[in-house]
Amino acid sequence: MKKGIAYYNVGEIFDYYMLVKSATKGVASNGKPFLTLILKDITGEIEAKLWDATQEDEELFHSEQLVKITGDVNQFRGRSQLKIHTIRPAQPTDGVKASDFIEKAPVDKEELMSRLTEIIFEMKNPNLQRIVRYFVKKYQDDLLTYPAAVKNHHEYVSGLAYHIVSMLNLAKQLKQLYPDINADLLYAGIILHDLGKLKELSGVATPSYTLEGKLIGHIPMMVEEVGQAARELQIEGEEVTILQHMVLSHHGKAEWGSPKAPLVREAELLHLIDLIDAKMNMLNRSLEKVKPGEFTERLFAMENRAFYKPVFDE
Amino acid sequence: MKKGIAYYNVGEIFDYYMLVKSATKGVASNGKPFLTLILKDITGEIEAKLWDATQEDEELFHSEQLVKITGDVNQFRGRSQLKIHTIRPAQPTDGVKASDFIEKAPVDKEELMSRLTEIIFEMKNPNLQRIVRYFVKKYQDDLLTYPAAVKNHHEYVSGLAYHIVSMLNLAKQLKQLYPDINADLLYAGIILHDLGKLKELSGVATPSYTLEGKLIGHIPMMVEEVGQAARELQIEGEEVTILQHMVLSHHGKAEWGSPKAPLVREAELLHLIDLIDAKMNMLNRSLEKVKPGEFTERLFAMENRAFYKPVFDE
């Protein structure tokens, strides 16, 4: 495949396929309609204006449509913009498919599932293990395809499972270094902490927030689900309360959506591991797009910092 | 009954009964043991030191014991302190009973229950009404005896029910003034909003926080219970989600323990009504204890303000 849109510099000519993420109609200062297209491939997005858009254009260039496009990469108000020369819907004969333009986790679903299974197999506390199995079974399909978030980090197909597996790997190493950790509790917390997102978000492709997501949020929703699962499985005792606490407290403090801060060692660790893996995901993906000696774009979820890529980097 | 301990001035002699709230052993600078007693009646509390306490004293003067006591009211580090002259356990022949020394709501349980029933009867939305009935039935005893909080406001027997009924009265008036309000939703939110406290607190007499209360808190616990009740009653639909949202958001913002701020009109109103009724309860009870022209003690839950009682007050 050609280099992705994120790697084009101002002045270069683009001549390849992209997926239409959204198409919004507007009226130009000359009174004529135009389309604002957000186009994407797996490396990023770019805006393009289709001036003097006809009724037919509106029908052709809608969300989820794959298009063949040529144009100049320009700058407008400090952001890249594609000046369209030609645009047409992709044809079957072009031999490209939409799924190649949607970013997905660097590890495939089967491998993610097998790693999950492996870790669950290692768990020794039967109550924690049974609850975890219950959820993995109940949500298996969605768990393996959902993104971990709408934006910022792991916001791609299978992002949630990839995030969970990365966190589990990190947890396993921490258990080696700090043997007092209750590994079963930490593993269970990691696997369950964000499953509320399966109900908070509307789907995989272009996820938005559900009504329940907006009014309740994934954290209280998942606290409730853990309680309900325990009742179904007839599990009682502190494991249930503490697992609910792990889910409830994993954002770290009230201002960030956790009405209780972590009050159990493994809950504190869950919060820290979540933080590290999310930050590494954001940093690595942004740094990949710049050259040594340059700064990344500002990362909103990291206090709007722009990061520097040293020139002596291996 | 004699005037309560809260109304004694420094220099006055106390000669009546009080209830021992707590008794803690210490060792004085001369090496002899002493007891620090917290004594209470329905108007307030006072600390007293029992110097040179014997083994027998320790056994006699424990928490929940009613005692006959004489002593001087003094001042120590800016707080009242009772200097004990004589102390003895109350006898059956004294004709006093512990329950007269425990503060309770100014309205009795039967009246609170009948007011609750009346309001529930007025509700027209069957889903909301059924969920409310379910909880009132399930928790009737505790609901009518629990305090609304451990300290600050309505921290007395039946305080929770009294707080709920006061809020319902206020809600009913607001419905008259702002007829767009969905009264059923508001009533349901008021009745359920703090029921999680029945599991967060350990009991009526000397309530402390349960483990679940400390690790999960009454808000997420009640969100879960509302979901569970709806499943039992086979009620589905927006009423359930919005009722959960009412409970979840009633503290008003994340820093105060509500991961979602109110996003429905009646949820916002629930938060405001809760605020007004709690504040009026704190203010009225503090102002009662001071004379016109004086300031109350500082009220921690009202940003540590001391309030002034005007001399021209009716």
Added chain:
Amino acid sequence: MKKGIAYYNVGEIFDYYMLVKSATKGVASNGKPFLTLILKDITGEIEAKLWDATQEDEELFHSEQLVKITGDVNQFRGRSQLKIHTIRPAQPTDGVKASDFIEKAPVDKEELMSRLTEIIFEMKNPNLQRIVRYFVKKYQDDLLTYPAAVKNHHEYVSGLAYHIVSMLNLAKQLKQLYPDINADLLYAGIILHDLGKLKELSGVATPSYTLEGKLIGHIPMMVEEVGQAARELQIEGEEVTILQHMVLSHHGKAEWGSPKAPLVREAELLHLIDLIDAKMNMLNRSLEKVKPGEFTERLFAMENRAFYKPVFDE
């Protein structure tokens, strides 16, 4: 009257009258002048660009002019915009008048005045009553026509008086529920609290801030006026100080413009009643414009929240 501009959807054709709220000249990218018109009726506002505006256009389409307009309702950068087809000044023969396009309180001036008089008549404290009468007499005309604010809540003709009367109604109910309240003090505080706005704002139709408003603000201005009135009426004593305190503290805390937080029970209530009535006004007017199942636009003065209108609303 036809449905208001706030109820038009993108794509609909508008063909009716509106009032020009402001007209600003600009120069388009093709070098030609244009006018940016803000047009309003009693339901809301919309922006419209008049391209290639002539000298004559500039003279015709100025602030306060009523116009007949046809056009398409479009979307531009997420906000509605009217694409003008035809525009002309309204004629006497059109049978429309400007006042029908300016929002006003839902209750008329006479009724507001009579409700005010009624409440003042109920007051028993002669000092408080005389000070209130002094101000109602001094400012009667402005008091009955001014808006309560430039934006956010009650920002329409007679908004201030309507806000005062709503607050008085609420205060009267609270007095029933919490009889310890000093009703005279609360009523006096409510009637006077915002009268400083009559000098802070420049007028009724298109209010802006006066120099005194910008440099001193309505709160200290009104504190001064209360003092001056008391001197004129030869009233001395605590009522004056406490009435000044009510005005001074009604924003609730220093960050919000009250150098003293409320330190008298009725001052705290005044702040809470002001909050409730302002919020109900904002919420009701925003919710009216959306359908069940939708969210309102974000309300800046309510921490930028968008509120949900339940589908099961009566």
Added chain:
Amino acid sequence: MKKGIAYYNVGEIFDYYMLVKSATKGVASNGKPFLTLILKDITGEIEAKLWDATQEDEELFHSEQLVKITGDVNQFRGRSQLKIHTIRPAQPTDGVKASDFIEKAPVDKEELMSRLTEIIFEMKNPNLQRIVRYFVKKYQDDLLTYPAAVKNHHEYVSGLAYHIVSMLNLAKQLKQLYPDINADLLYAGIILHDLGKLKELSGVATPSYTLEGKLIGHIPMMVEEVGQAARELQIEGEEVTILQHMVLSHHGKAEWGSPKAPLVREAELLHLIDLIDAKMNMLNRSLEKVKPGEFTERLFAMENRAFYKPVFDE
């Protein structure tokens, strides 16, 4: 005079006179009454316990009484404490007088008044000058004796006038360095900014807050007085509004009690000059009490910092 109490080290014997600032009765753990005396001279204060205090002691050793005292300077919970050997009321024959034990400004009243007069004489704007004269005449006695504050800075006799004169001196220098400054406006603002304290505080010797001081505060009280003075003097126009703005904004921001931040250059300068003079007063007086190479005690009004006195200081 002997060295002041602030300069005694732990272990030294004190044998001189001090003034009783306050005397509070308590009951010791052995059941006997004692007096806690706060004793002061012009350098500072020390606490002393008078054990086994008799009824006669209580009568002799009250606030404002000058006493002859001998004792050891000890340390208790990190603060100095005087262990009393002997104590008796001072006699006329002792040849000491109370006023020598009360701190006052390092410049006397006559000199402060003459410096004030000098500056007022330099003012050219007749409106500003007349208003300033009005206040200096109205409050002359109090203005020359009041402290500038109850604690922290210039909290001694004539502290207010001394603070004003220091600020005027600084303002005069700033006018040299930045000639655009309107000196008349700045001088008027400096002289008036804190005059509200004459009504906010109860007196000179042991000032406390008046009711008006607690409920309104010196800033809005003085804004009102400026308005009233202008009306009496029949002065109208921007000078009055801006002078009120100077007073209103001199604490710099809302959180610090100024509902409007400075919006005029000279108002900003007034705030900064006030800050510098208050800080220099606190710093110099604290540094005087420590030796080179030591840190001062923590200064509450300077964010609780302890300041270092360099060893190489001249």
Added chain:
Amino acid sequence: MKKGIAYYNVGEIFDYYMLVKSATKGVASNGKPFLTLILKDITGEIEAKLWDATQEDEELFHSEQLVKITGDVNQFRGRSQLKIHTIRPAQPTDGVKASDFIEKAPVDKEELMSRLTEIIFEMKNPNLQRIVRYFVKKYQDDLLTYPAAVKNHHEYVSGLAYHIVSMLNLAKQLKQLYPDINADLLYAGIILHDLGKLKELSGVATPSYTLEGKLIGHIPMMVEEVGQAARELQIEGEEVTILQHMVLSHHGKAEWGSPKAPLVREAELLHLIDLIDAKMNMLNRSLEKVKPGEFTERLFAMENRAFYKPVFDE
């Protein structure tokens, strides 16, 4: 010279020279390229669009180029914009030179240097004096030409030295008023406090941040340089530590970039003097551009306040 661009009103015709500060290429909605020029003279800047820009235009109108331009001053989105009629590069025969269009300090380099030398000559502490001399010698050229900042205050040629000299003048007056001040320490701190900017900024004309400036910042860089200088000069002792502390703490608190708040009297004064001089510079330059009775534009570095210029100003 003609009046500066900052003094033009909307509607006026501009017909004079300006310097191109930056030229950015864009593509208009009609698909044709244009240049966005930022033009400046010593009073301010204005944006201008050069539509239908040719390849030749791009080459002619680049940063640092002096141009002769005619056009209308318009308003666009609330900011001034120049509508270009004609534009051409300035010719040698025009008799204008770029340096006349770059703002510089109102006092020339020689005078600034001589004032600096004078103050250093007055210093008595040999260690402090030698360190100061070392830096003035090492950086003399840059010190006399650099701006004090990229924007906000003293952001012009020789701004740094002008700021230092103004601060020294103010310090000298303060020493008169508060004689306890260690003048040598204060002078040394003032001269050195911002010298790290010579490495933090890339140059005089169009300064940007260097990599070291972005990753380390001028404060820690200068702390290091002071240490290094002391080692080179073989100076040891508290003067070095305290001078480093002066530099380190001069932003006043951690949130503003000083990991230690001022803990020495002269460090606190340095911070305050820096504040006053920066604010006076911002205020005076903004107020100069408005007429009495008007407000300045909002000043970002002064909490976004707009300041009022009184009509009675001399």
Added chain:
Amino acid sequence: MKKGIAYYNVGEIFDYYMLVKSATKGVASNGKPFLTLILKDITGEIEAKLWDATQEDEELFHSEQLVKITGDVNQFRGRSQLKIHTIRPAQPTDGVKASDFIEKAPVDKEELMSRLTEIIFEMKNPNLQRIVRYFVKKYQDDLLTYPAAVKNHHEYVSGLAYHIVSMLNLAKQLKQLYPDINADLLYAGIILHDLGKLKELSGVATPSYTLEGKLIGHIPMMVEEVGQAARELQIEGEEVTILQHMVLSHHGKAEWGSPKAPLVREAELLHLIDLIDAKMNMLNRSLEKVKPGEFTERLFAMENRAFYKPVFDE
């Protein structure tokens, strides 16, 4: 060895050795001198009062003295206190040595050094490696004995080296999981980040802050040292700047003492690894002291949280 003082309950008799951490003289309410002793062993500290202390007692029981003590463990104001029965200095014949009563890292110095050497050996970037070697050689003795802090975490002998080695182990695992990490940079940052503490703290046994530590702090001091080392080693280039940035930014944000937040991936990681290792150290040591089902004491450095130890913990 007997169980440590941290494991005694109220009411138990202590009869063993402890080290005097500090001895402060006071005067009791009966006028007699007493000593407040802080006694410690490797598990914790306890306060004890030695009443009626003689001159000889003062000489015998000073800081760093090992004592044989018997007494009761009591409670005073919620803290443990030892009521002394007998106390005497330890004798050589007792066979105990002071070093057994000072907490130290669980791994010995030789092992820590060898692990450090191993990691340095793995580094490939010669500039980073040489700078690290320079510091390890220069400070070897102190580096291996200093605590990492005065309180909160790793506040024991060899705490700094133990903290560094734990962080290096964690870094090595992270490099496996996120291979993009520049391990050399991260290792160098970890080894150097806190070396400024060797100058900020006064020593190993009872560390306090040096003057330089108080006025400059370990972060800017170490930034300077890295610069100086690079000059000595004649190393130039980005490695030096970025290493200084790692040290400067490792507290994460300005409020926490880092004037620059991390702007390089490895700097962000250094901050996170530091956080995790410090938190795990605090948590593990606190949890060790409580039984399953209990909460730890409140941990000041973890937002004052008390952590729960689950009963089902392995």
